[in-house]
Amino acid sequence: ATHKIAVLPGDGIGPEITKVALQVLEAAGKSHGEQFEVKESLVGGAAIDATGQPLPEETLAACRASDAVLLAAIGGYKWDSLPSASRPEGGLLALRTGLNAFANLRPAVVLPQLADGSSLKREIVEGVDIMIVRELVGGIYFGQPRGFSTNDKGHKTGYNTMVYSEPEVERIAHVAFDAARKRRKRLCSVDKSNVLEVSQLWRQTVTRIGKEYPDIELTHMYVDNAAMQLLRNPKEFDTVVTGNLFGDILSDEASMLTGSLGMLPSASIPSEGPGIFEPVHGSAPDIAGQDLANPMAMVLSAAMMCRYGLSLPQVADDMEAAVTSALDQGFRTGDLMSDGMKQLSCSDMGQVLLKA
Numbered sequence: 001a002t003h004k005i006a007v008l009p010g011d012g013i014g015p016e017i018t019k020v021a022l023q024v025l026e027a028a029g030k031s032h033g034e035q036f037e038v039k040e041s042l043v044g045g046a047a048i049d050a051t052g053q054p055l056p057e058e059t060l061a062a063c064r065a066s067d068a069v070l071l072a073a074i075g076g077y078k079w080d081s082l083p084s085a086s087r088p089e090g091g092l093l094a095l096r097t098g099l100n101a102f103a104n105l106r107p108a109v110v111l112p113q114l115a116d117g118s119s120l121k122r123e124i125v126e127g128v129d130i131m132i133v134r135e136l137v138g139g140i141y142f143g144q145p146r147g148f149s150t151n152d153k154g155h156k157t158g159y160n161t162m163v164y165s166e167p168e169v170e171r172i173a174h175v176a177f178d179a180a181r182k183r184r185k186r187l188c189s190v191d192k193s194n195v196l197e198v199s200q201l202w203r204q205t206v207t208r209i210g211k212e213y214p215d216i217e218l219t220h221m222y223v224d225n226a227a228m229q230l231l232r233n234p235k236e237f238d239t240v241v242t243g244n245l246f247g248d249i250l251s252d253e254a255s256m257l258t259g260s261l262g263m264l265p266s267a268s269i270p271s272e273g274p275g276i277f278e279p280v281h282g283s284a285p286d287i288a289g290q291d292l293a294n295p296m297a298m299v300l301s302a303a304m305m306c307r308y309g310l311s312l313p314q315v316a317d318d319m320e321a322a323v324t325s326a327l328d329q330g331f332r333t334g335d336l337m338s339d340g341m342k343q344l345s346c347s348d349m350g351q352v353l354l355k356a
């Protein structure tokens with residue numbers, strides 16, 4: 001079949017890693033009879049320069065008309081002095097909102113070839129394979145009321161509201177159970193229901209939705225314990241589902257288990273319509289245009305797109321296997337270099353991946 005992909009190369013190293021990912025995607029698809037119709041659009045700084053907007057109307061329209069969005073990275077020194085509302089980063093938020101992408105999926109996988117790059121000991125992290133599913137558009141980051149007030153003694157107060165409704169929890173729970181089903185069939189829901197009413201509703205709702213997934217083993221954990229267990233015994237986790245604030249913190253914590261920003265993909269997906277697939281890293285302006293970037297996070301993002309956005313698990317498997325094979329052969333980009341390894345440019349790594 002033919003799949004329509006909206007590709008947003010963005011800024012900095014974005015275009016370099018996009019080129020590699022599209023080559024590998026095309027090759028992996030071909031061997032399974034799958035084709036990709038690619039339409040590139042502007043986003044971020046590149047879009048500001050051309051149109052004045054970080055997310056032009058025609059880019060959002062192209063994304064809406066696609067089966068999936070593959071985004072590289074946005075931002076750079078050139079736009080850092082713009083007022084925050086009109087900066088490249090605004091394009092990302094507008095895209096997620098525009099596509100209703102409420103579920104953020106962040107895998108933290110420690111490949112044995114890279115386990116020494118982790119902040120923790122090899123015995124603890126080798127074999128870690130976690131998927132954190134974070135609710136992205138609700139919770140305390142968006143809850144009302146919010147703001148500042150001053151009492152009659154003149155003391156200022158700042159406040160936010162952590163709020164989740166049943167439908168909001170139901171839809172993220174469905175995404176998480178579906179993701180667990182594609183993995184090792186274990187889901188851990190993380191909350192703070194010993195203290196927070198919003199978490200009690202969260203736990204009840206996830207438990208109720210879990211009845212529709214009898215093949216998935218559901219457990220619950222308090223967030224403070226989850227933060228500890230991620231460092232003590234990260235291998236105990238398969239799929240994790242949690243709210244916006246807890247997910248923000250735990251996904252960054254989990255990413256440090258892997259110790260390599262250039263290897264981390266992510267997905268932001270809606271209930272219906274195209275999802276957004278992108279590396280966790282930014283546009284790396286310090287190495288942009290020098291053919292030094294690690295394209296693997298972008299290749300793995302395209303693999304996530306195949307698995308979670310297009311239901312092409314075999315194409316995803318092949319792309320992930322290409323990354324493993326390149327590492328097995330001792331090939332590394334500069335960010336992953338260690339003794340005895342062979343250093344490659346971004347484009348040469350692309351050739352190795354293509355061959356694999």
Ligand code: NAI
Nearest residue numbers: 073074075076261262281282283284285286287293294335
């Ligand atoms: P960054 O992730 O771009 O870079 C952090 C460090 O990691 C840099 O030293 C960079 O060279 C290195 N690095 C990142 N990705 C790499 C790769 N694929 N291969 C090799 N090395 C890599 O984060 P930073 O420096 O904080 O932000 C730079 C720009 O990116 C800013 O404008 C920021 O707003 C933007 N940004 C964009 C994101 C996105 O598009 N989702 C996410 C994070 C930052």
Ligand code: MG
Nearest residue numbers: 248249251252
């Ligand atoms: Mg964060």
